[in-house]
Amino acid sequence: MHIKCFTVGAFQVNTYLVEDEVTGQCAIIDTGESLELLQQLSQLQPAPDIRYILLTHGHLDHAGALSQLQSQYQATTCLPRLELPMFECLPEQGSWFGMPSLNRECGRVDRLLDDGDTIELGQTRLQFISTPGHTPGQGCYYDGHDIFVGDTLFAGSIGRTDLPMGNSRLMQDSLSKLMQLPGNLRVHSGHGPVTTLADEKQSNPFLAFLRQ
Numbered sequence: 258m259h260i261k262c263f264t265v266g267a268f269q270v271n272t273y274l275v276e277d278e279v280t281g282q283c284a285i286i287d288t289g290e291s292l293e294l295l296q297q298l299s300q301l302q303p304a305p306d307i308r309y310i311l312l313t314h315g316h317l318d319h320a321g322a323l324s325q326l327q328s329q330y331q332a333t334t335c336l337p338r339l340e341l342p343m344f345e346c347l348p349e350q351g352s353w354f355g356m357p358s359l360n361r362e363c364g365r366v367d368r369l370l371d372d373g374d375t376i377e378l379g380q381t382r383l384q385f386i387s388t389p390g391h392t393p394g395q396g397c398y399y400d401g402h403d404i405f406v407g408d409t410l411f412a413g414s415i416g417r418t419d420l421p422m423g424n425s426r427l428m429q430d431s432l433s434k435l436m437q438l439p440g441n442l443r444v445h446s447g448h449g450p451v452t453t454l455a456d457e458k459q460s461n462p463f464l465a466f467l468r469q
Contacts, residue, residue: 258381258400260445265293266360268318271447273405274298274305276382277379284309284406285332285379286398287447290321290359295329309376310334311383314395315344317351319447323364335376337387338369340394343422353421358399370396388435390428391416404442404454410435412444412452415463429466436467 259276266289271287283305288294298305307330312320314337323334336344344363346349349361374389376398383398388409395416408416409431418425421449458464 258403260403261296262445263289263294265289265297266318266322266457268403269322269448270318271445271449273445274307275378275381275383275405276305277381280379281306282379282381283307284383285447286311287313287319287332287407288322288326288372288415289319289428290317290361292322292325293439294322295325299329300445307332311376311398311405312336312340312344313397313405313409313447315340315347316392316408317347317359317361319407320364321347321350321359321361324362327364333367334365335368335370335385336366337385337394337396339387339389340392340396341366341369343392345392346421370397372402386434386438388428389429390418390431391420393422393424395431399442402441402443403445404435404438405449407444408433408447410444410457410461411446411449412457413461414449415461416447432464433467435463438458441447 261274276283370385374385376383391408444452
Protein backbone atom coordinates (compact mmCIF):
# COMPACT_ATOMS: atom_id res chain seq x y z
CA MET A 258 0.00 0.00 0.00
CA HIS A 259 1.36 3.40 -1.03
CA ILE A 260 0.67 6.26 1.39
CA LYS A 261 0.78 10.00 0.75
CA CYS A 262 0.20 12.40 3.66
CA PHE A 263 -1.18 15.89 3.11
CA THR A 264 -1.14 18.22 6.14
CA VAL A 265 -3.88 20.76 5.53
CA GLY A 266 -6.11 23.45 6.92
CA ALA A 267 -6.25 25.73 9.92
CA PHE A 268 -5.69 22.80 12.29
CA GLN A 269 -2.80 21.26 10.33
CA VAL A 270 -4.53 17.91 10.20
CA ASN A 271 -2.90 14.94 8.50
CA THR A 272 -5.05 13.58 5.69
CA TYR A 273 -3.99 10.52 3.74
CA LEU A 274 -4.25 9.13 0.24
CA VAL A 275 -3.67 5.38 0.31
CA GLU A 276 -3.27 3.37 -2.88
CA ASP A 277 -3.47 -0.36 -3.50
CA GLU A 278 -0.18 -1.25 -5.17
CA VAL A 279 -1.72 -3.78 -7.58
CA THR A 280 -4.88 -2.09 -8.85
CA GLY A 281 -4.15 1.57 -8.16
CA GLN A 282 -7.46 1.98 -6.35
CA CYS A 283 -7.27 4.71 -3.70
CA ALA A 284 -8.94 5.84 -0.51
CA ILE A 285 -8.84 9.19 1.24
CA ILE A 286 -8.57 9.00 5.02
CA ASP A 287 -10.00 12.19 6.57
CA THR A 288 -10.63 15.37 4.62
CA GLY A 289 -9.47 18.43 6.54
CA GLU A 290 -11.87 21.36 6.84
CA SER A 291 -10.72 23.47 3.88
CA LEU A 292 -10.35 23.15 0.12
CA GLU A 293 -6.64 22.47 0.52
CA LEU A 294 -6.78 18.68 0.19
CA LEU A 295 -8.95 18.93 -2.91
CA GLN A 296 -6.47 21.36 -4.43
CA GLN A 297 -3.55 19.05 -3.64
CA LEU A 298 -5.31 16.02 -5.11
CA SER A 299 -6.20 17.90 -8.29
CA GLN A 300 -2.49 18.45 -8.99
CA LEU A 301 -1.59 14.74 -8.92
CA GLN A 302 -0.71 13.06 -12.21
CA PRO A 303 -2.09 10.64 -13.07
CA ALA A 304 -5.32 11.53 -11.30
CA PRO A 305 -5.93 9.14 -8.38
CA ASP A 306 -8.67 6.52 -8.73
CA ILE A 307 -10.47 7.37 -5.49
CA ARG A 308 -12.97 4.68 -4.46
CA TYR A 309 -13.46 5.49 -0.76
CA ILE A 310 -13.47 8.39 1.67
CA LEU A 311 -12.84 6.94 5.13
CA LEU A 312 -13.48 9.14 8.16
CA THR A 313 -11.82 8.38 11.49
CA HIS A 314 -14.21 10.70 13.31
CA GLY A 315 -16.56 13.61 12.84
CA HIS A 316 -14.63 16.63 14.11
CA LEU A 317 -14.61 19.50 11.63
CA ASP A 318 -10.84 19.33 11.07
CA HIS A 319 -11.18 15.71 9.94
CA ALA A 320 -14.55 15.72 8.15
CA GLY A 321 -15.34 19.35 7.34
CA ALA A 322 -14.35 19.20 3.66
CA LEU A 323 -16.35 16.04 2.94
CA SER A 324 -19.04 17.69 0.84
CA GLN A 325 -16.44 19.46 -1.32
CA LEU A 326 -14.60 16.20 -1.98
CA GLN A 327 -17.87 14.44 -2.77
CA SER A 328 -18.62 17.09 -5.39
CA GLN A 329 -15.49 15.98 -7.27
CA TYR A 330 -15.17 12.26 -6.56
CA GLN A 331 -17.78 9.50 -6.87
CA ALA A 332 -16.42 7.69 -3.83
CA THR A 333 -18.14 5.64 -1.13
CA THR A 334 -17.98 7.51 2.18
CA CYS A 335 -17.60 5.45 5.35
CA LEU A 336 -18.16 6.70 8.91
CA PRO A 337 -18.03 4.87 12.24
CA ARG A 338 -21.63 4.17 13.23
CA LEU A 339 -21.10 5.44 16.79
CA GLU A 340 -19.79 8.72 15.40
CA LEU A 341 -23.06 9.87 13.86
CA PRO A 342 -23.97 12.18 16.80
CA MET A 343 -20.69 14.08 16.43
CA PHE A 344 -20.75 14.09 12.63
CA GLU A 345 -24.26 15.55 12.60
CA CYS A 346 -22.94 18.51 14.64
CA LEU A 347 -20.62 19.68 11.83
CA PRO A 348 -22.92 22.64 11.01
CA GLU A 349 -22.29 24.04 14.50
CA GLN A 350 -18.87 22.74 15.56
CA GLY A 351 -17.01 25.86 14.48
CA SER A 352 -19.27 27.92 16.73
CA TRP A 353 -18.36 25.70 19.70
CA PHE A 354 -14.84 27.11 19.49
CA GLY A 355 -15.75 30.69 18.60
CA MET A 356 -15.09 30.15 14.88
CA PRO A 357 -18.51 30.15 13.16
CA SER A 358 -16.82 30.60 9.78
CA LEU A 359 -15.69 26.97 10.14
CA ASN A 360 -19.19 25.55 10.49
CA ARG A 361 -19.57 22.98 7.71
CA GLU A 362 -22.36 20.97 6.09
CA CYS A 363 -22.28 17.28 6.81
CA GLY A 364 -22.03 15.73 3.38
CA ARG A 365 -23.25 12.24 2.55
CA VAL A 366 -22.53 9.00 4.43
CA ASP A 367 -22.89 5.82 2.37
CA ARG A 368 -21.78 3.17 4.84
CA LEU A 369 -21.72 3.03 8.62
CA LEU A 370 -18.93 0.93 10.12
CA ASP A 371 -18.95 -1.31 13.17
CA ASP A 372 -15.95 -2.75 14.98
CA GLY A 373 -14.32 -5.46 12.87
CA ASP A 374 -15.76 -4.37 9.52
CA THR A 375 -13.46 -4.45 6.51
CA ILE A 376 -12.88 -2.25 3.47
CA GLU A 377 -11.75 -3.98 0.27
CA LEU A 378 -9.54 -1.58 -1.69
CA GLY A 379 -8.35 -3.55 -4.68
CA GLN A 380 -6.19 -6.27 -3.11
CA THR A 381 -5.67 -4.26 0.08
CA ARG A 382 -7.89 -5.19 3.01
CA LEU A 383 -8.35 -2.48 5.63
CA GLN A 384 -9.94 -3.45 8.92
CA PHE A 385 -11.90 -0.99 11.02
CA ILE A 386 -11.39 -0.97 14.78
CA SER A 387 -13.59 1.14 17.04
CA THR A 388 -11.59 3.27 19.51
CA PRO A 389 -14.01 5.69 21.21
CA GLY A 390 -12.90 8.24 23.77
CA HIS A 391 -11.76 11.31 21.88
CA THR A 392 -15.24 11.23 20.36
CA PRO A 393 -18.13 8.73 20.72
CA GLY A 394 -17.19 6.75 17.63
CA GLN A 395 -13.56 7.58 16.81
CA GLY A 396 -12.07 4.65 14.92
CA CYS A 397 -8.95 3.41 13.13
CA TYR A 398 -8.18 1.64 9.85
CA TYR A 399 -5.31 -0.83 9.50
CA ASP A 400 -3.72 -3.55 7.42
CA GLY A 401 -0.69 -5.69 8.25
CA HIS A 402 1.76 -2.79 8.18
CA ASP A 403 0.03 0.54 8.86
CA ILE A 404 -2.71 1.92 11.09
CA PHE A 405 -4.50 5.25 10.67
CA VAL A 406 -5.60 6.32 14.12
CA GLY A 407 -7.15 9.78 13.73
CA ASP A 408 -6.92 11.52 17.09
CA THR A 409 -6.74 8.40 19.27
CA LEU A 410 -2.94 8.28 19.55
CA PHE A 411 -0.04 10.58 18.68
CA ALA A 412 3.73 10.31 18.91
CA GLY A 413 4.26 10.96 22.62
CA SER A 414 0.65 11.87 23.36
CA ILE A 415 -3.01 10.83 23.07
CA GLY A 416 -6.23 12.47 21.94
CA ARG A 417 -8.06 14.94 24.14
CA THR A 418 -11.15 13.82 26.04
CA ASP A 419 -12.17 17.22 27.44
CA LEU A 420 -14.04 18.26 24.28
CA PRO A 421 -17.81 17.73 23.83
CA MET A 422 -18.75 14.03 23.86
CA GLY A 423 -15.24 12.97 24.96
CA ASN A 424 -14.86 10.18 27.51
CA SER A 425 -11.59 9.48 29.36
CA ARG A 426 -12.62 6.00 30.52
CA LEU A 427 -13.44 4.92 26.98
CA MET A 428 -10.16 6.42 25.79
CA GLN A 429 -8.20 4.31 28.26
CA ASP A 430 -10.05 1.19 27.11
CA SER A 431 -9.38 2.05 23.47
CA LEU A 432 -5.68 2.61 24.04
CA SER A 433 -5.46 -0.77 25.77
CA LYS A 434 -7.22 -2.30 22.77
CA LEU A 435 -4.82 -0.67 20.30
CA MET A 436 -1.82 -1.96 22.19
CA GLN A 437 -3.00 -5.53 21.61
CA LEU A 438 -2.25 -5.10 17.91
CA PRO A 439 1.21 -5.97 16.50
CA GLY A 440 3.86 -3.53 17.72
CA ASN A 441 5.42 -3.16 14.27
CA LEU A 442 2.37 -1.32 12.93
CA ARG A 443 3.31 2.16 11.71
CA VAL A 444 1.01 4.71 13.33
CA HIS A 445 -0.30 7.49 11.10
CA SER A 446 -1.98 10.03 13.35
CA GLY A 447 -4.32 12.93 12.70
CA HIS A 448 -1.59 15.36 13.76
CA GLY A 449 2.19 15.04 14.04
CA PRO A 450 4.77 12.51 12.83
CA VAL A 451 4.64 8.79 12.14
CA THR A 452 5.48 6.44 14.99
CA THR A 453 4.94 2.75 15.81
CA LEU A 454 2.73 1.03 18.35
CA ALA A 455 5.81 -0.55 19.96
CA ASP A 456 7.54 2.81 20.41
CA GLU A 457 4.45 4.37 21.95
CA LYS A 458 3.85 1.45 24.28
CA GLN A 459 7.44 1.75 25.50
CA SER A 460 7.81 5.51 25.87
CA ASN A 461 4.51 7.40 25.59
CA PRO A 462 3.93 8.95 29.05
CA PHE A 463 0.16 8.71 28.62
CA LEU A 464 0.42 4.92 28.24
CA ALA A 465 2.24 4.42 31.54
CA PHE A 466 -0.85 2.66 32.90
CA LEU A 467 -0.13 -0.17 30.45
CA ARG A 468 3.42 -0.60 31.76
CA GLN A 469 2.48 -1.04 35.42
